Amino acid sequence: MILRTILIGIVAFLGYGEYFLTGRGQVARPIVMGPLTGLVLGDLTTGIEIGAALELAYIGVIEIGASVPQDMVSSAILGTVFAISTGKGISAALTFGLPLSMLVLLVQNLAYVFVAPLYVAKCDQYAKEGKSRKLSLMAFWGGTVVNFVPSTLLIMAAYYFGTGFSSAIVKMIPQFVQDGLVVASGLLPAFGFAMLIQQIIRKEIVPYLVLGFALSAYLKMPIIGVAIMGLVIVMIMYYNEQKNKPLMNGGVGNEDDTDSF
Known part of the structure; x- marks a missing residue:
């Protein structure tokens, strides 16, 4: 249990690392975090399923300015942890x-x-004193602590203390409520895509x-066929x-470019 808790913490660290260390590699997305968590817990298949389901729900979620x-x-x-530990799949998730x-x-x-x-105040102090090395270290480790440590520790604690508790809670939830959650999970992809479309929709792309x-x-064309x-x-x-670009530019073009095209 302790080893798995540590591994869960490492997975969380990798996810939060995208926000401060590694850049935007989309590692923090559910479609990555879910399988990694499933791998730690020994159920990669469920991890992939839960990650994909949550990814559809979050597909339109993006940080814009101060909006978090x-x-x-x-x-x-x-x-993913509670879906695997309770055996209830996406409803538990x-x-x-x-x-x-x-x-x-x-x-x-x-x-x-x-x-x-x-x-931040300490960074300002080091900047005024011209201590560039201490400024760099404080900026890096200060941001790391604020971005990683509290969230990672909370996730580890929730896993360590919450698996047995979550199983007991799920058993207390009436079946019709669990069935409702399953239905709701089927609506999440539509909700996620609606959020995405709301951000990119223009009259030119409606057709x-x-x-x-x-x-x-x-x-009844498969999604792959539609994508192709x-x-x-x-x-x-x-x-x-x-x-048509040369025509739009007043007919001025390069004959060599036309020949090569």
Whole structure:
């Protein structure tokens, strides 16, 4: 149990590392965190399933400015943990993962409010004194502590103390409520894509959205087929644009470029 708790902490550390150490490699996404958690717990298949289901729910979630969404790392890790420990799949992931992710987000915000100003003030002091090495170390380790330590420790504690508790809670939940959670999990992908479409929707792309829906819903074309058709349409539009670019620029073009094309 202790070893697995440590491994869960390492997975959480990798997820939070994206925000401060490794750059935006999308490691923090549920589709990565879920399988890694499942691998630690010895059930990779369930980890992949839960990660994919939560990824669909979070697909439209993105940080914009000061807007901070739910914590995806804790939701994916703890959702996968409780789904495997209770054997209830995505319904358990929703029951425990999403609420606990809000708790982790609260802890993160408290750390930002009460802890971050302390090391920022220390950074200002080192900057005034011209101590560049100490400034770099304080900026790095201060940010690391605020971003990693509280959330990682909370996830480890939730795993260590919560698996037996979660199993008991799930047994107390009426079956019709669990069935409702399963139905809700089927709506999450639609909700996630709706959030994504809301951010990128423009009148120019509406026909393609309708075309994709019609191909999938009425012609029963697989998603891969729809994606390939979309790729072909994009390539046709791109090459036509490149071909017509000299005309749009007043007919001034390079004959060599035309020959090479």
